[in-house]
Amino acid sequence: MKKTLITRFFHIRMLSGSCCRYKKVQPSVKSKNVSSHDWLTRQLSDPFVEMAKKYNYRCRSAFKLIEIDDKFKILLPGNVVIDCGAAPGSWTQVAVKRVNANLSDKNGSQGTVIAIDKQLIYPIEGASIFENMDFTEQTSQEKLVNFLGSNRADAVLSDMAPSATGIRDLDRENIIKLCYSALKFAVIVSKKGASVLVKLWQGQEMLDLQRDMSRFYDNVKIVKPNSSRSDSIEMFMLGRGFKGLR
Template identity: 60%
Template sequence: MVLIHVVRGFGTTMRHLKSVKLKKVKGASSHEWLSRQLTDPYVEKAKIMNYRCRSAFKLLEIDDRFKILRPGFVVIDCGAAPGSWSQVAVRRVNSDGSDPKQAQGLVLSIDKQQIFAINGATILGNLDFTDVKSQEILVEVLGGKKADAVISDMAPNASGFKELDNENIIKLCYSVLRFAVQNSRAGACLVVKLWQCGQAKQLENDFSKFYASVKYVKPNSSRSDSAEIFLLGRDFKGLKN
């Protein structure tokens, strides 16, 4: 097992979307995606601020409102690729030590895809978070520490069947929930992405068993035509012996 603690920066570059000629794109869905990218202010903003993708702003909005990330916190980013949420977490918990006056946190980023280096994050690439062995590696890297925040922007690959996709993302949410309640300190928080569906209410109820405050969040940067929402659990109650 090889664990890489990243100690160097990583600069991203992004192809200028305005140079793409839509007439060369085949397929209506591809055309719609590119059109949306060209008019999305968060895409350009992500480029300017050197975030790997626009999803960074969803976590920024959640944290600005609910203060779930603080200097010195231990954060686990589940399904982290390409790494924009980890970039936000690194800055907010000071895991790169950029502010010597603040406590230095820890960010663990795991995904079954490879994640390019992020200064201040411990990268666990090519590991499927839902696999028990991958979670054992995470616990080993934690070295006895407990998480202050477990965050997940994970989503399954679309199958084209809405009910199946909803079932699959709920399964991902429960996988993160189970890990979080076993590896978080009392008072910690949990954020997972899901889609608006019939199973969401049961997930909310199960969150409430472990977190004192549970609510749905829809950041402004989450596209209005998207069914995605985020479930936020705060103030982890801890596990009773």
């Protein structure tokens, strides 16, 4: 009964405002070349790209999770963590170390890290990987629930983002749908006191998501780590202290 009510609530939220008229935008070759040049210049001058190489992280996004966890302590030894949209795996790498899933600390509690993505994820020691699977599909989530068994998650992480269309309103709508998909799943699989972390983009929808997340978590806040580029509209919403389901 609880699961039915939760599903109904999130179904309504994910469909609201879904009617959107747009036209197809065909970028010019010139704009693509300029964009690629700007991206390459930014990468070469980005200290976090170099740090990722130094510490053997698969991409710079690892430091976003590191910053957030250093401040809010959402990943602890022995925790069960689910990383949604994990490819190429940098957040999974961080989670494995923080919860001791690879037993790097022989005397510490061993955690569990589960990573899922539509793309290929090369093996990460200490992580259970579900690749070539769309997290947003019910069958994929059922497989994760079955894998968890009697365990419950201490943290659900989502660095998921949709493929950009170039249409701002449509892109924001699509990423919000991913946020609600992760939130709904977190509510179903989390233990009391757990955390959820999702990526989103700046916009009015942030306030709606924050309000809805507050129904299930004691503390909800918007976070912008230093390693998230200042010119990026990317933000993260963190919910801590899952209230549990009554």
